[in-house]
Amino acid sequence: MSLSDDLYRETILDHYHHPRNQGVIEHPTVKVEGVNPLCGDEVTLYINVNNKTIDDVKIHGKGCSINTASGSIMSDLIKGKSVEEASKTIELFKSMMLTKGVEVEIPEELEDLECLQGVKKYPVRIKCALLPWNTLAEGLKTAETKAGQFVHFETNGDHELGRVVVNGG
Ligand code: ZN
Numbered sequence: 368m369s370l371s372d373d374l375y376r377e378t379i380l381d382h383y384h385h386p387r388n389q390g391v392i393e394h395p396t397v398k399v400e401g402v403n404p405l406c407g408d409e410v411t412l413y414i415n416v417n418n419k420t421i422d423d424v425k426i427h428g429k430g431c432s433i434n435t436a437s438g439s440i441m442s443d444l445i446k447g448k449s450v451e452e453a454s455k456t457i458e459l460f461k462s463m464m465l466t467k468g469v470e471v472e473i474p475e476e477l478e479d480l481e482c483l484q485g486v487k488k489y490p491v492r493i494k495c496a497l498l499p500w501n502t503l504a505e506g507l508k509t510a511e512t513k514a515g516q517f518v519h520f521e522t523n524g525d526h527e528l529g530r531v532v533v534n535g536g
Contacts, residue, residue: 375482379436386435388442390425397510399518401502406495408434412502416510419450426499433483433492438499440479450507456480457504464493 392398392413400411408430415423424446426438441460445453460480463471464487473481486496509518 372485375485378440378479378482379432382436382439383432386426386439388425388439388446389427391427392423392425395425397506397516397518399502399506399509401498401505402519403430403434403494403498405491406431406434408495408498410434410438410499410502412499412506414503414506414510416450416507421445421448421450421453421507424503430498431492431495433486434495434498437483437496440482441499441503444477444479445503450511453503454507457500460500461497464497 390413391411392415395413396416397414398411399414400409402409408428410426410428410430413423413425413427414421424442426442428435428438430438444456448456456477459471459473459477460483463473463480463484483496486492505518509516
């Protein structure tokens, strides 16, 4: 095991044991809940969007170590960012996780993403790492069009969005 593998593992464990931005927001712009039935991961994101900027994000859920760490790292990286920047980071992370054989270049300010690159060795766990990000993508899409909504979705076997349900209130 190389030094960077060790560092990456430490970062993941740190985020797993001390997840950032945990909790709920009382009246969020959008509340979105994602489920990964294969692992049993559940994540609920509360997102506040103001002037196309993610003012605040809180995570509530239960999941495996990879899912929890990925959500924590994500919340750190997207809080205070514009929706556009956050969307780019989502795309970058997804291409890093889903591209086979090619190293995806990660800018320095997003280097925490690289910790999760080792998860690619375990294809079943890729979905665990992607769940918070797919959930965020769904939330941001909804925040633009239907603020004040609740969204629920489940992932299917191809890392794509499965069922999406939008309820009022
Ligand atoms: Zn999982």
